[in-house]
Structure formats: C-alpha cells, structure tokens
Amino acid sequence: MDSPALFDQLIILLRTTSDVASVLLVLQEFIDSFYSSKTHEEQQQIFKKLSPQISILLTEAFAKEPITPENQITIKRQIDDLSDTLQKCKKMIMTLAFQPDEETTTFFSEWIKKNVSKDLLLDFQFDKSIVGGAVIIVGGVYKDYSVKKQLSNKFQIQKEEIMGLLD
Amino acid sequence: MKQFQQYLTISEEIGFVEACNQSIVHANGLPNATLQEIVMFENGELGVILSMGREEVEILLLSKSSVKAGMKVTRTGSKQEMPVGFELLGKAVNPFGQALNTGQSIDKPKISRPIDISPSGINTRKRIEQSFETGVTLVDLLIPLGKGQRELVIGDRKTGKTSFLYQTILKQATMGTICIYAGIGKKTTDIKKMETFFHNAGIDNNTVIIATSSEDPAGVIFLTPYAAMTLAEYFRDEGHDVLVVMDDLFTHAKFYREIMLIGRRFPGRNAYPADIFYTHARLLERAGNFVLANGSEHSITCLPVVESVEGDIAGFIQTNLMSMTDGHIYFDVDMFAKGNRPAINPFVSVSRVGRQTQSQLRLTINRELISFLTLHNKIESFSHFSAEAGAGVKRTLAVADRIFAYFTQGANEVKNLDLQIVIFCLLWADYWQDNTKMEKDIATITQTHKNSIEAQSLVKDLVSHANSLNELLATVRKQQDKILSVFGLQVVNVTNI
Numbered sequence: 184m185d186s187p188a189l190f191d192q193l194i195i196l197l198r199t200t201s202d203v204a205s206v207l208l209v210l211q212e213f214i215d216s217f218y219s220s221k222t223h224e225e226q227q228q229i230f231k232k233l234s235p236q237i238s239i240l241l242t243e244a245f246a247k248e249p250i251t252p253e254n255q256i257t258i259k260r261q262i263d264d265l266s267d268t269l270q271k272c273k274k275m276i277m278t279l280a281f282q283p284d285e286e287t288t289t290f291f292s293e294w295i296k297k298n299v300s301k302d303l304l305l306d307f308q309f310d311k312s313i314v315g316g317a318v319i320i321v322g323g324v325y326k327d328y329s330v331k332k333q334l335s336n337k338f339q340i341q342k343e344e345i346m347g348l349l350d
Numbered sequence: 351m352k353q354f355q356q357y358l359t360i361s362e363e364i365g366f367v368e369a370c371n372q373s374i375v376h377a378n379g380l381p382n383a384t385l386q387e388i389v390m391f392e393n394g395e396l397g398v399i400l401s402m403g404r405e406e407v408e409i410l411l412l413s414k415s416s417v418k419a420g421m422k423v424t425r426t427g428s429k430q431e432m433p434v435g436f437e438l439l440g441k442a443v444n445p446f447g448q449a450l451n452t453g454q455s456i457d458k459p460k461i462s463r464p465i466d467i468s469p470s471g472i473n474t475r476k477r478i479e480q481s482f483e484t485g486v487t488l489v490d491l492l493i494p495l496g497k498g499q500r501e502l503v504i505g506d507r508k509t510g511k512t513s514f515l516y517q518t519i520l521k522q523a524t525m526g527t528i529c530i531y532a533g534i535g536k537k538t539t540d541i542k543k544m545e546t547f548f549h550n551a552g553i554d555n556n557t558v559i560i561a562t563s564s565e566d567p568a569g570v571i572f573l574t575p576y577a578a579m580t581l582a583e584y585f586r587d588e589g590h591d592v593l594v595v596m597d598d599l600f601t602h603a604k605f606y607r608e609i610m611l612i613g614r615r616f617p618g619r620n621a622y623p624a625d626i627f628y629t630h631a632r633l634l635e636r637a638g639n640f641v642l643a644n645g646s647e648h649s650i651t652c653l654p655v656v657e658s659v660e661g662d663i664a665g666f667i668q669t670n671l672m673s674m675t676d677g678h679i680y681f682d683v684d685m686f687a688k689g690n691r692p693a694i695n696p697f698v699s700v701s702r703v704g705r706q707t708q709s710q711l712r713l714t715i716n717r718e719l720i721s722f723l724t725l726h727n728k729i730e731s732f733s734h735f736s737a738e739a740g741a742g743v744k745r746t747l748a749v750a751d752r753i754f755a756y757f758t759q760g761a762n763e764v765k766n767l768d769l770q771i772v773i774f775c776l777l778w779a780d781y782w783q784d785n786t787k788m789e790k791d792i793a794t795i796t797q798t799h800k801n802s803i804e805a806q807s808l809v810k811d812l813v814s815h816a817n818s819l820n821e822l823l824a825t826v827r828k829q830q831d832k833i834l835s836v837f838g839l840q841v842v843n844v845t846n847i
Contacts, residue, residue: 325363327362
C-alpha cells in the first residue's frame with residue numbers, strides 16, 4: 184500500500200495529537216524490530232498496542248509478509264513517509280475547563296473531521312480558570328469562546344454603565 | 351504597555367516559539383503578521399518581525415531575557431514607533447522613548463511616529479543655502495558646512511572626534527538648533543558624561559540624547575539612529591532646524607552584521623550583509639534641507655561618526671559612508687600626536703556642499719588659506735635645512751606656524767566665526783611676529799569681544815561690509831587704531847603680506 188492511501192485511511196481513525204504520538208511510537212518500535220531477533224509474529228504483536236482498527240490497518244500495510252533484507256528498506260521508507268506526513272498534520276488546540284472523556288473526544292473529532300477538515304487533529308488542554316466553553320487555536324488564529332471571557336465582557340459593560348451614571 | 355492577554359484578545363492571533371538563537375526567534379502561527387510589526391511574548395518581552403516564511407516568522411528580540419521554545423507570542427498590531435515631542439528635550443532616552451537609568455522622570459509624549467520610514471522625495475527638498483557653524487575655526491574656515499548637509503566625521507579612536515561633536519552641539523544649541531545625539535552601543539559612563547556636559551553648558555532645552563549601551567540587546571542598538579532620525583523629523587516638521595549626531599555607524603554596522611549572521615543571511619564583504627549600504631543610505635537620506643507643507647524651509651543636518659583603524663580610511667564601512675555623505679572631516683592620528691588640536695587634516699577632509707553657502711569674504715579666506723597651506727605642505731620638507739633656507743621659505747614656515755597656533759582650540763571651546771575672521775585678518779596682515787604674543791592677544795580679544803558690545807558691533811560691522819579678504823584687510827588697515835584700541839591692543843604698523 185502506498186503511503187498517501189494509507190494516510191487517508193489512517194487519518195480518519197486518528198482523533199488527537201496524542202493518538203498520532205502513539206502511532207509514531209509504535210511505528211518506530213516496528214522499525215527497531217528489523218534489527219533485533221524478533222520473529223514475524225512478535226513484530227505483528229507490536230501493532231496490537233494500538234486500537235483494533237488502526238492495528239489491523241497497519242498490520243495489513245507493513246507486517247502482512249515477514250520482514251526480509253530485500254523488503255525492509257522499502258517498508259522503512261514507507262513508514263518514514265507516513266511518519267513525516269502525520270507530523271505535518273495541522274492541529275487544533277482546544278482548551279477546555281474539564282478533562283474530556285472518550286465520548287467527548289470522539290464527538291469533537293467527528294464533528295471537526297466532518298465540518299472543518301479531515302486532516303485536523305485535536306490537541307486538548309485543560310484549564311479550569313476558563314470556567315466553561317472553549318479556547319480554540321488553529322493555524323495561529325486564536326478564538327476565545329470561554330465563559331470567563333463572556334463574563335469578563337459582561338462585567339466590563341456593567342462597569343462602564345455604572346461609571347457613566349456616576350459621571 | 352498592554353499585557354499579552356489583551357493583545358491576544360484584540361489580534362486573535364497566536365504563535366508558538368519553535369527555535370531561538372540568541373536574538374533571533376523563529377515562531378509558527380501569526381498568519382496575518384506584517385514586516386516590522388512588534389510582537390509580544392507571553393513573558394511580556396517584545397520582538398520585531400524581521401522576515402516571514404510560508405509557515406513561520408523570524409523575530410528579532412528587543413530584550414535580553416531569554417525566550418524559550420514553546421512560548422506563546424502574539425501580534426501587537428503596531429509597527430516600531432518612537433514617542434516624539436518637546437517633552438524629550440533635555441532628556442536621555444532609549445529608542446522607545448523611555449528614560450535611561452539616570453533618575454529622570456519623563457512625561458511620555460502623546461504622539462508616536464514609525465521609526466523606519468522611507469526618506470522624503472526630491473519634491474520636498476531644497477538646495478542647501480544656509481551656513482552651518484560648528485564653532486571650530488578650522489572647520490568653519492577650511493571645511494565649511496551647510497545646514498542640511500551630511501558630513502562624515504572619521505578618525506581613529508582618541509583623536510578628538512567626540513570633542514569636535516561636543517563643540518558643534520554646543521555652538522548649534524546656543525544658536526537655537528535642536529541637537530540630537532544618538533549614542534549607539536556606548537558606555538553608560540560616556541552617556542552620563544554627555545548628559546552632564548549638556549547640563550553644565552546650559553543647553554538642556556535644545557538637546558536630546560537617544561542612546562543605547564553596549565549591554566543592550568543588538569536589536570535595540572540597531573534601532574538607535576533610526577529613532578534619532580524619527581525625532582529629528584518631528585522637530586523639523588514643528589519648524590526647527592535640527593542637528594543629528596550618530597556616534598557611531600561603525601558600531602551600528604557591527605551590530606547589524608551580528609543580527610544578520612545569527613539570522614543566517616549570506617555574508618558579503620567583511621561578513622557584512624549585502625544590504626549594509628542600503629541600510630545606512632536610507633537612514634542618511636532622511637537628512638537634508640526640506641521645504642515643509644507651509645512653505646517654510648527647515649533642515650536636518652547629520653554628522654555620522656565612523657571609526658577608522660590605524661588611520662585606514664579605506665575600510666568597507668568607511669568608504670560606504672564616504673560615498674553616501676556630502677563630505678568628511680578626517681581626524682588624523684599623526685596630527686594628533688604632533689599636538690594639533692583639533693587634529694583635523696584639512697587636505698584629506700572634504701566638504702562637497704558647504705562652500706555654496708559661504709559669503710564671498712569667507713570664500714576668499716578659504717581659497718587663500720588652502721593655497722597657503724598647500725604651499726606650506728610642499729616646502730615643509732625644507733624646514734630641516736632652516737639654516738640654509740631662503741627668507742621667503744622662512745617667512746612661510748613662520749606664518750604657517752602662527753596659523754596652526756591660531757587654529758588651536760581647546761576641548762569644549764567654541765568660537766565666534768566673525769571674530770575669528772577679524773583675528774585671521776590681523777594675523778594675515780602680520781600684526782603678530784611671535785606666537786606667544788599672538789596667543790596672549792587672541793585671549794584678550796576673545797575676552798573683550800565677549801564682554802563689550804562695542805567690540806561685538808565693530809566685528810559685525812567689519813565682516814558684514816567686506817566682500818573679500820583684500821577688502822577686509824584694507825578696512826582693517828584704515829581703522830587699525832580704532833580696532834586695536836577697542837580690543838586694548840598695542841598699536842603697530844599693519845601691512846599686507
């Protein structure tokens with residue numbers, strides 16, 4: 184399987200930057216196994232550390248056949264290309280006032296892949312001081328949709344009104 | 351200054367530091383950033399955008415404190431600006447208009463102007479026609495300057511360049527010109543010394559010091575002359591003649607080289623970046639004689655300083671600056687060693703504009719002096735054989751000796767040009783036969799001129815009515831009794847040489 188096609192399939196399954204980091208770690212471990220005494224079965228077991236869908240996809244792509252000195256250079260190059268493409272993926276930093284669970288993560292990810300871009304990865308950050316809502320950073324653009332900002336704006340308007348009355 | 355979060359809320363753009371190499375920072379994000387825009391890091395430090403790539407920007411740090419990878423950065427939406435206003439007169443500030451650490455408080459001016467602008471076009475400029483006095487006789491008579499001229503001051507270390515600058519600033523500030531001293535990467539003690547000098551001379555109200563110390567970040571040092579020029583343009587637009595002293599552009603070039611090499615620009619000659627000429631030329635081009643919108647004429651005279659090494663004036667930066675200025679005043683290390691003060695070499699120094707501003711009298715004096723000194727230069731080699739030298743040679747050597755003594759001027763001493771012309775006339779007419787008497791008499795004349803209104807009006811009258819040196823000599827001969835009695839000198843026969 185060529186790298187772009189594999190990437191297209193893989194990116195649909197990846198939700199966050201930490202998912203990508205796990206995949207990159209496993210791919211590196213798989214490359215390292217070329218130079219160790221691991222058997223073909225043991226090499227296939229490496230991908231099992233990932234979610235079942237991703238594991239099947241990567242096993243199909245790289246570990247279907249045993250690694251031999253003839254095919255290992257080609258496979259390594261394919262993995263390197265895939266790793267580079269994954270690292271270059273755009274990310275959306277989303278700061279929330281709570282730690283998102285699996286369900287929330289999947290919900291946000293699916294919504295973004297459907298409505299914004301399928302290549303966009305989520306990078307969740309946690310900051311309870313924003314009270315609620317979210318602060319979003321994507322491609323250098325910063326949008327503050329937090330409750331903290333809404334409250335702060337409201338306080339500011341009220342403060343100006345009171346100061347106006349005093350004047 | 352607003353805080354990082356406020357700027358972030360307004361601009362809604364953020365970047366993250368990816369790499370930091372001394373004063374150069376690479377950051378991603380900031381999609382709508384523009385060149386020369388000021389950015390703020392999350393620790394409150396400032397930087398300026400130097401260049402932009404497809405996905406990252408190159409930022410020049412304007413502070414010394416470290417910026418770490420991963421740090422947030424946001425746009426401020428403003429370009430590099432200098433607060434300008436009359437509030438800065440008598441103050442020593444950095445290129446951002448903040449007081450240097452000298453215990454001064456400054457009312458921050460309400461107006462700010464961008465530091466780096468394109469020079470005004472030719473339609474706003476006018477021929478230089480007004481004379482610019484430096485208070486240094488040798489310069490005023492031999493290498494005359496005009497208002498709006500850019501004259502390079504070049505010389506080795508410790509040859510009297512700073513003294514000359516002090517004298518020029520003192521003279522011009524006394525005459526009402528606003529003088530801006532830009533100290534580029536100077537020692538803090540030197541800046542303090544300059545401040546004290548201005549204060550003691552009572553010219554606080556006409557001077558501003560914009561300085562950076564050698565310990566400041568390279569980015570801030572680089573901005574110093576631009577900030578000085580911005581302030582000069584403000585005062586010009588307010589209807590004042592301005593003098594800008596840039597001390598010195600060799601240091602400026604070295605700091606620019608440092609920044610560009612860290613920024614991985616391809617090094618050119620002597621490792622200076624390829625645009626060093628452009629960088630200095632567009633700065634100096636902002637000086638000149640201008641016609642304002644209301645029709646009035648005001649000038650920015652610029653005295654950039656450059657240091658030479660071992661008397662070599664053919665260095666890269668030195669020759670660059672020579673070619674973009676309207677002449678240069680060369681401080682000769684050998685003349686300094688011989689005891690000449692100021693140690694200006696009149697044969698190497700050039701003024702391409704100043705002569706057009708001179709009166710006929712000053713022009714004739716200039717011509718006479720130059721031809722005499724050239725003659726003296728040729729026959730100086732015979733001075734070793736003075737015993738066998740003819741009477742003519744001996745006389746030339748003696749007169750030259752007196753002329754050099756006449757040009758000798760103490761540090762921080764400024765002279766009245768009209769009075770100097772009258773004294774020169776007496777010297778040229780052989781009033782003095784020996785140097786000791788001449789020096790004593792000149793001191794008496796200067797003192798009398800300072801205190802006596804009659805002497806002042808006499809000098810003014812003599813100079814204003816003469817159109818050439820010969821005319822002045824004839825008048826002096828005619829009125830010698832009166833002149834000598836006004837100045838309290840002994841009456842002798844005054845003859846033309």
